[in-house]
Amino acid sequence: MRDPALKKRLRLRRAAFCACAFTLAALAVWAFSLRWRGGDGQEPKISPAPGEAAARFGNTFALCSSTKLRIFGESGELLTELDFAAEKPALAATAGALAAWDMGGGSVLVLDAEGNSRRLEAGAPLFDAAVNENALALLSGAETEDCLGCVTLYGAELEKTLAWYAGTAMPVALELAPDGESFFVLCLAEEGAQLRCIAAADGAELWRYESPAPLFDLAVLGGEAVCAVGTEKTVVLDLSGAELQTWEHASELSAWEFSDNAAVLRFGETRVVLDAGGAEVYNE
Numbered sequence: 001m002r003d004p005a006l007k008k009r010l011r012l013r014r015a016a017f018c019a020c021a022f023t024l025a026a027l028a029v030w031a032f033s034l035r036w037r038g039g040d041g042q043e044p045k046i047s048p049a050p051g052e053a054a055a056r057f058g059n060t061f062a063l064c065s066s067t068k069l070r071i072f073g074e075s076g077e078l079l080t081e082l083d084f085a086a087e088k089p090a091l092a093a094t095a096g097a098l099a100a101w102d103m104g105g106g107s108v109l110v111l112d113a114e115g116n117s118r119r120l121e122a123g124a125p126l127f128d129a130a131v132n133e134n135a136l137a138l139l140s141g142a143e144t145e146d147c148l149g150c151v152t153l154y155g156a157e158l159e160k161t162l163a164w165y166a167g168t169a170m171p172v173a174l175e176l177a178p179d180g181e182s183f184f185v186l187c188l189a190e191e192g193a194q195l196r197c198i199a200a201a202d203g204a205e206l207w208r209y210e211s212p213a214p215l216f217d218l219a220v221l222g223g224e225a226v227c228a229v230g231t232e233k234t235v236v237l238d239l240s241g242a243e244l245q246t247w248e249h250a251s252e253l254s255a256w257e258f259s260d261n262a263a264v265l266r267f268g269e270t271r272v273v274l275d276a277g278g279a280e281v282y283n284e
Helices: 004-027 029-036
Strands: 053-057 060-064 068-072 078-083 089-093 097-102 107-112 117-121 126-131 136-140 150-154 160-165 170-176 182-188 193-199 205-211 215-221 225-230 233-238 243-248 255-258 262-267 270-275 280-283
Touching: 053 089, 053 097, 060 089, 060 097, 068 107, 089 126, 097 126, 097 136, 107 126, 107 136, 136 170, 150 170, 150 182, 170 215, 182 215, 193 215, 193 225, 205 225, 205 233, 215 233, 215 255, 215 262, 225 262, 233 262, 243 270
Parallel strands: 126 170
Antiparallel strands: 053 060, 060 068, 068 078, 089 097, 097 107, 107 117, 126 136, 136 150, 150 160, 170 182, 182 193, 193 205, 215 225, 225 233, 233 243, 255 262, 262 270, 270 280
């Protein structure tokens, strides 16, 4: 990057957005119950302590503290406990795979549905991770003169399959596409944000959505759309990049969460739920 001042501004913005995301997510205990309820709406028998990361992992529940990753059954019984040191623990999970990682650190612990575990040291500070049964994606702050971040893909055996460099935009969040053929990466630009779809095979950019307003988190909803959340708006695109819905925030976003098929936004005491197509289905 030829502009050191711009590089510094983007680095500070990423630090600010990552701190914001971590803090709001830690405070969003109300939304945690949404993810932990299955299709039958069951209530979890346990709940995370302050600073713990939590995720639904198939029919089990995962909690990650600064020292342990624990997996619980539906009745609250402890199934698995593994040592894992993380200053800021975070989790990414699907029905068949789970990744525990340390935000700002380099340690990753991956579990499959049978409970087999593998460990990985990324060698660079991590800002996000995504996982499925066949792949792990890590977003790191590995920087070069002309690059402000990197997404590294790994296969089922944690063999490296791709390193994609973001160039002069700064990546802050990522998700794997449902078909495994691509991934989505959200980047901060000099003005606003960019949501890019990248081919997993060769790193080619398949499409790009540009937003004049900043966006800082994203998720795939219902296997059919990608949702990006920012301070000023939430946008939902189909998997080909076509805009389905943009929801402008009327007040300050205080917390958010994603379930498999919905995005839940909180503005003070008001909770708004958007479905996988971006339609508002609840506002109270």
